[in-house]
Amino acid sequence: MTAYITRRLLLLVFVLIGVSLLIFSLLMTFSPERRAAAYVTTPQQAENIPKIIRQFGLNDPFHKQYVRWLNEVAGGNLGWSLVAVRPVADAFWSYFAVTLELNIFASPLVIMIGIWLGTLSGVNRDTWLDHGTRIGAIVGWSLPTFLFALVLLMIFYGYMDLFQPGIISNETALWVANNPEQFVRYTGMYTIDGLLNGKPSITIDALNHLVLPVITQIIVIVALLMRVMRSGMIEEMGRDYIITAWAKGADKKTVTYIHARRNALIPVITVAGQLVALAMEGSIAVEVVFSRQGMGWWLAESATQLDMPVLMSVCMFMGVIFVISNLIIDIMYAWIDPRIRLT
Numbered sequence: 001m002t003a004y005i006t007r008r009l010l011l012l013v014f015v016l017i018g019v020s021l022l023i024f025s026l027l028m029t030f031s032p033e034r035r036a037a038a039y040v041t042t043p044q045q046a047e048n049i050p051k052i053i054r055q056f057g058l059n060d061p062f063h064k065q066y067v068r069w070l071n072e073v074a075g076g077n078l079g080w081s082l083v084a085v086r087p088v089a090d091a092f093w094s095y096f097a098v099t100l101e102l103n104i105f106a107s108p109l110v111i112m113i114g115i116w117l118g119t120l121s122g123v124n125r126d127t128w129l130d131h132g133t134r135i136g137a138i139v140g141w142s143l144p145t146f147l148f149a150l151v152l153l154m155i156f157y158g159y160m161d162l163f164q165p166g167i168i169s170n171e172t173a174l175w176v177a178n179n180p181e182q183f184v185r186y187t188g189m190y191t192i193d194g195l196l197n198g199k200p201s202i203t204i205d206a207l208n209h210l211v212l213p214v215i216t217q218i219i220v221i222v223a224l225l226m227r228v229m230r231s232g233m234i235e236e237m238g239r240d241y242i243i244t245a246w247a248k249g250a251d252k253k254t255v256t257y258i259h260a261r262r263n264a265l266i267p268v269i270t271v272a273g274q275l276v277a278l279a280m281e282g283s284i285a286v287e288v289v290f291s292r293q294g295m296g297w298w299l300a301e302s303a304t305q306l307d308m309p310v311l312m313s314v315c316m317f318m319g320v321i322f323v324i325s326n327l328i329i330d331i332m333y334a335w336i337d338p339r340i341r342l343t
Helices: 002-027 032-039 049-056 062-074 088-123 128-142 145-159 170-178 190-196 200-237 240-247 252-279 284-289 295-304 308-336
Strands: none
Touching (some): 002 062, 002 308, 032 049, 088 190, 088 252, 088 308, 145 200, 200 284, 252 308, 295 308
C-alpha cells in the first residue's frame, strides 16, 4: 500500500508538467502584446507594452519562456492577477476558501442523499418510489444550473425576502472590516471563523447565505450519483450470492445494506470522487448567481479578461486535485472490497 501511494504521488509531478505544457502551449498562441497585458498592473505600464515584452522575454523561444516560468513558480511566484489586483498566490487562498466552504456543506449531503435515494430506487425497482426518484433525477440533471439558481433566488429572496445572496450580510461584512482586531480570518470561511472567534452570530449569518447555494448544488449533482447507485443496486440484487442469502433466511435489511449496497458502492465512489474534485474548481453558475466570489467566479472573470497567471495556476491546481482524488478513490476501493489489492 505504501509503495503504491508513493508511486502515485510521484506521478503527480509528471501530471503537473503535462498540464503546464498543454496550457502554456495554448497561451503561446496569443501575440506577445496580448500576453504582455498580464504583466500590466498600473495605467502607466499600459503605455510601455514593448518595454514589458523585452523585460519578460515574451519574444523568446517557447522552451526559454517555459523554463523561466517554471523557475518563477518553483520560487512561489505565480504571477499577478488582473482580476484580483494582487499576487495570484495571495488571491488564491481567499477565493478557494469561499468555494471550499460551500463544498464542505454540499458534498457530504450530495453523497449521502445520492446513495440513499439510489438504494431505495434500486431495491424498490418499478414501484412508484422508483419512478418518482427517477423522474426527479432526470429533471434535476436536465435543468440548467443557472436557471434553477435564479428560480430559487427569485422565490426565496425576491418574494419571501429570505436567504439573500452573497457570503455574509452587508452589516456583518462592515463590522468585520471595521473590527479586524476582534475577528481574525483564520481559515477564510466565516462559518468556521465565527466559531473560532466566539462570534456564533456570524456563523449563523454565513450559514443563512449558504442555504440556497447548497440546495442548488445538491439538486443538480445528486441526480447522477443516484442513477449510478440505482444501477449498481439492481445489478447486485440479481447476483447469485444475494439469492443464496435470501435462501439462507437473511432478512431484507442484511441483504440490502450489508451485502448488496456495499458492493454497489464501487462505481459510486468513482463518480462521487470525480464530482467532489470538480466541485473544488467552483461552480461558475452558482457562484455568479449567488454573488459568492469563489474559484468559479474568479476563473470565469479571469477567462474573460485573459488573466493568464490565474488560468495557469487554477489548471495546475486542478491537476493536483484530480491526482489526489483518484488516489483516495483507489484506497477506498480496497477498503470497501477486500478482494482488491493495491500493488
